[in-house]
Amino acid sequence: MPCTISWPSRRGFEEEPGPPLCLVSPAVEQSRSVRNTTTAADALNTILADMLALYFKTKNFHWHMAGPHFRDYHLLLDEQATEIFSVVDDIAERLRKTGNTTLRSIGDFARRQTIKDNDAEFVPADDMLAELREDNFRAGSAFREAKVLVEEARDNGSHG
Numbered sequence: 001m002p003c004t005i006s007w008p009s010r011r012g013f014e015e016e017p018g019p020p021l022c023l024v025s026p027a028v029e030q031s032r033s034v035r036n037t038t039t040a041a042d043a044l045n046t047i048l049a050d051m052l053a054l055y056f057k058t059k060n061f062h063w064h065m066a067g068p069h070f071r072d073y074h075l076l077l078d079e080q081a082t083e084i085f086s087v088v089d090d091i092a093e094r095l096r097k098t099g100n101t102t103l104r105s106i107g108d109f110a111r112r113q114t115i116k117d118n119d120a121e122f123v124p125a126d127d128m129l130a131e132l133r134e135d136n137f138r139a140g141s142a143f144r145e146a147k148v149l150v151e152e153a154r155d156n157g158s159h160g
């Protein structure tokens with residue numbers, strides 16, 4: 001499936017010309033139609049669950065990284081996990097401020113998450129990075145979808 005949203009060129013990012021850099025992964029675009037979020041609060045709670053799932057998966061891969069690029073990837077994933085976790089509290093408190101409830105437990109977040117856990121005993125480094133790339137595309141897509149819903153709900157604070 002070709003990209004429906006992409007940069008016009010990769011020029012400036014790489015020396016060699018290549019295929020368009022997709023802003024939304026084809027796999028994520030394909031799954032959009034099955035996403036079940038009916039309200040802005042639902043969307044934000046799903047995003048919250050996904051940010052926690054993505055945080056935990058990123059930390060999992062940080063802890064279990066192995067291979068010749070161990071140090072670089074280990075540090076990279078720790079930085080990314082910190083950035084991901086930094087949005088969690090803001091999303092939850094925004095939900096409360098708008099009169100909604102938010103996640104209450106590990107079970108609650110597990111029921112809502114769309115980003116899948118990876119419980120494999122060993123994951124090669126390249127596969128870790130590829131999986132996180134897809135998950136981050138999914139998260140970005142969910143934020144863009146939620147932005148439309150909060151705008152429709154006239155929630156200017158969440159729309160930002």
Ligand SMILES: [Fe+2]
Pocket residue numbers: 062078
């Ligand atoms: Fe660490």
